[in-house]
Each structure stands twice: as C-alpha cells, then as structure tokens.
Amino acid sequence: MSSLRLPPLSLYVHIPWCVRKCPYCDFNSHTNSGDALPESDYVDALLEDLAAEANTENLQGRQLVSIFFGGGTPSLFSAAAIARILQGAEQLIGFAPAVEITLEANPGTVEQQKFKGFREAGVNRLSIGIQSFNDAHLERLGRIHNGAEAMSAISIARQAGFDNINLDLMHGLPEQTPEQALADLQQAIDLQPEHLSWYQLTIEPNTAFHNQPPLLPVENTLERIQAQGHELLESAGFNAYEISAYARPQRQSQHNCNYWQFGDYLAIGAGAHGKITDISGQKILRSRKTRQPNDYLSRLSKGNNYLAEQFSLEAAELPLEFLMNALRLKQGVPASLFAERTGMPLKTIETHWQVLDSKNLVEPLSTGRLSCTALGHRFLDSILAEL
Numbered sequence: 001m002s003s004l005r006l007p008p009l010s011l012y013v014h015i016p017w018c019v020r021k022c023p024y025c026d027f028n029s030h031t032n033s034g035d036a037l038p039e040s041d042y043v044d045a046l047l048e049d050l051a052a053e054a055n056t057e058n059l060q061g062r063q064l065v066s067i068f069f070g071g072g073t074p075s076l077f078s079a080a081a082i083a084r085i086l087q088g089a090e091q092l093i094g095f096a097p098a099v100e101i102t103l104e105a106n107p108g109t110v111e112q113q114k115f116k117g118f119r120e121a122g123v124n125r126l127s128i129g130i131q132s133f134n135d136a137h138l139e140r141l142g143r144i145h146n147g148a149e150a151m152s153a154i155s156i157a158r159q160a161g162f163d164n165i166n167l168d169l170m171h172g173l174p175e176q177t178p179e180q181a182l183a184d185l186q187q188a189i190d191l192q193p194e195h196l197s198w199y200q201l202t203i204e205p206n207t208a209f210h211n212q213p214p215l216l217p218v219e220n221t222l223e224r225i226q227a228q229g230h231e232l233l234e235s236a237g238f239n240a241y242e243i244s245a246y247a248r249p250q251r252q253s254q255h256n257c258n259y260w261q262f263g264d265y266l267a268i269g270a271g272a273h274g275k276i277t278d279i280s281g282q283k284i285l286r287s288r289k290t291r292q293p294n295d296y297l298s299r300l301s302k303g304n305n306y307l308a309e310q311f312s313l314e315a316a317e318l319p320l321e322f323l324m325n326a327l328r329l330k331q332g333v334p335a336s337l338f339a340e341r342t343g344m345p346l347k348t349i350e351t352h353w354q355v356l357d358s359k360n361l362v363e364p365l366s367t368g369r370l371s372c373t374a375l376g377h378r379f380l381d382s383i384l385a386e387l
C-alpha cells in the first residue's frame with residue numbers, strides 16, 4: 001500500500017437500552033426490567049472510552065464531521081447526559097464547522113422539554129423510528145407507540161427547533177398490502193421530513209420473528225411495494241441516494257455518507273464498531289467494543305480497556321470492503337477514492353470491473369466514477385460476489 005490518505009472522521013455513540021425489545025430487531029439493544037438506567041455511569045464510561053480513542057496517533061488532528069447517537073433508544077437518555085457526551089467529544093477531539101449531530105428517537109419516548117434539551121445540547125438532526133402509522137401493524141411489530149404518537153413526535157420535534165428530521169419507516173410488514181404500505185409512505189411525506197429511510201423488513205436470526213415467523217407479503221407484492229413506493233417518494237421530491245435512503249436536496253445524512261464512502265469513524269459504547277486509518281502504519285483498523293452493557297460498564301476505570309477486538313484489514317479484503325459500501329450509493333463515488341481509501345491502485349479491480357461492465361451491471365471506468373447501473377443496483381449481491 002502506498003497512497004492511503006486520511007478520510008473525514010465521524011463518531012458513533014451506542015446507547016444500548018430500549019423500553020421493550022421489538023420482535024424483529026437484532027441490534028445490540030436490551031431492556032432494563034424496571035430498573036433506572038445507569039445513565040451517569042454509562043456516560044462516564046463513554047467518555048473514558050473516547051479519551052482512550054483520542055489518545056492514539058490515528059486522529060492526526062482531525063475534527064469530527066458528524067456524530068450519531070444510535071441504539072437502542074438514545075432518546076431514553078436525558079438531555080443533560082447527551083450534553084455531557086457532546087461537551088466531552090468537543091474537548092477531546094473538536095468539531096468541524098458544520099458538524100452534523102444526529103440522535104435516534106423512539107416516538108414512545110418523546111417529550112417536548114427533552115427534545116428542546118437535545119437541541120440545546122447541540123443535536124441538530126433527529127432520526128425518529130416511526131416504522132408505520134398503522135396501529136395494527138405497530139402492535140404486530142411490538143412497538144411502544146401508536147400512529148397518533150408517531151405523528152405528534154414530528155410536530156414536537158419541529159416545535160423544539162429541529163429543522164433536519166429523518167423518519168425511519170419499514171415496509172413488507174406482516175400481512176401488509178401495497179395500499180397500506182403506500183398509505184404509510186404518503187403520511188410520512190405529508191409530514192414533510194427532510195429525509196426518509198425506507199427499509200424492507202428483514203427477518204434476522206436471534207429475533208422473536210425468526211423463532212416464530214410472521215406471514216410476510218409474497219415476493220410479487222414486495223416488488224410492487226418497492227416500485228410504487230420508490231416512484232411516490234421520487235415524485236414527492238425525495239432523491240434515492242442509497243438503497244433505502246431518500247433525501248431532499250442537500251439533506252443526505254452526512255454521517256451515513258461517510259460510512260458509505262469508506263470514511264473513518266470512532267465508535268464508543270457497548271458493542272460499537274469502528275474503523276480508522278492508521279496512516280503511519282499504512283493500514284486500516286477495525287474495532288469492536290465489549291458488547292454486553294454490564295460488561296462494558298464494569299470496565300469503567302479498569303485500564304480503559306473497552307475494546308473487545310481490534311484487527312487490521314488484509315489487503316485482499318480491502319477492495320470488497322470499499323465497494324460493498326461505495327456501490328450502495330446511487331451515484332457511486334469518484335474512481336480516485338478507491339486508491340485514497342484503500343491504498344491500492346485502481347487496476348486491482350480493473351479486470352473484474354470489465355466483466356461486470358460487459359454485463360451492464362456497472363458504469364464503465366471511463367466515466368471516472370465507480371457506480372452501478374440501474375440493473376446493477378437490483379443485483380448488487382451478484383456484483384459483490386464477482387468482486
């Protein structure tokens with residue numbers, strides 16, 4: 001490797017608790033069976049974890065371009081706790097001028113005062129987990145809120161001063177018809193968010209739905225939902241810039257774009273995954289923090305060792321790792337980014353790329369970009385297999 005360059009730096013903060021575990025969810029989220037959350041200890045641990053990250057050579061003076069509080073349900077935490085984390089991050093690392101700070105919120109945990117507090121703490125983007133507005137579907141999904149609460153969460157967020165809001169919606173829900181899926185989307189569009197994440201429900205191992213599978217719409221119905229929903233979103237002015245991400249102009253998620261462009265991200269909190277470029281060693285490191293919240297908490301002041309594992313990516317893995325991310329973006333990435341972010345010459349993938357080009361799955365390299373064709377986006381898995 002010869003030409004690895006330093007990419008932008010983001011920060012992911014994992015808050016691992018939820019009021020109730022949803023039957024489809026395989027995220028590292030845990031219920032806290034009635035006990036108060038160990039909020040203050042957890043913030044202490046996060047800051048110690050971050051201090052250890054900040055104390056390496058790998059930051060190279062970079063400031064944070066984005067921060068994402070994900071979960072779990074970060075909106076369970078008080079605004080004061082979020083403020084402490086942000087103050088710590090600013091002191092330890094520093095913020096780039098237009099830093100994007102997103103917090104995930106569950107509509108069942110929304111209060112006016114709290115949202116105002118998040119805004120005052122510096123959070124400037126909210127991601128609200130709506131999933132559906134249909135009460136029967138919400139109940140089937142084990143959600144703690146109904147459709148009316150989902151609607152009011154957005155107006156509460158607006159009143160609290162948020163002008164950058166993402167709504168998470170899922171489709172392909174148990175026994176959902178295309179009409180119901182489109183009605184959910186239309187309701188979301190009518191609320192005029194800046195961004196919509198529209199995910200097809202997947203059944204993941206180690207979830208309640210996996211153990212007792214619900215009756216999902218058949219493939220044909222799923223395809224209709226996908227095609228008609230995509231059209232509805234585009235005609236409402238939302239641009240599909242990634243497989244499931246739709247944004248109004250200039251409102252793409254900076255944080256997610258940094259992941260997809262193979263940028264760097266520190267990750268703190270239980271089970272959080274990070275990626276960082278070691279520029280002097282010319283390698284890319286991936287890391288994972290201790291997964292169980294109680295184990296993570298027990299590391300507090302015991303030698304700053306929150307890491308469960310850290311390893312450098314093998315050269316042979318880098319092209320695929322890079323393209324698995326970059327090709328999710330509808331516009332792909334400039335071809336020059338391949339060498340900058342992997343440290344390998346573009347010719348490493350030239351032969352495979354030509355095979356894919358001959359099948360009309362990717363755009364020719366002469367475009368100066370690495371991107372899929374419309375056909376390629378439908379068969380992304382086959383492309384990654386070829387690579």
Ligand SMILES: C[S@@+](CC[C@H](N)C(=O)[O-])C[C@H]1O[C@@H](n2cnc3c(N)ncnc32)[C@H](O)[C@@H]1O
Pocket residue numbers: 024025026027070071072073104105106107128129130131168169170199200201202203204
């Ligand atoms: C970590 S959750 C965060 C938000 C918050 N905990 C909530 O649920 O309201 C991120 C999003 O991933 C999506 N998601 C989670 N599990 C999924 C699954 N099995 N299939 C599709 N989307 C899923 C949901 O839309 C969810 O809002």
Ligand code: SF4
Pocket residue numbers: 017018020021022025026027029071072073106129
């Ligand atoms: S609230 Fe969100 S993170 Fe928590 S269990 Fe449900 S989907 Fe998962």
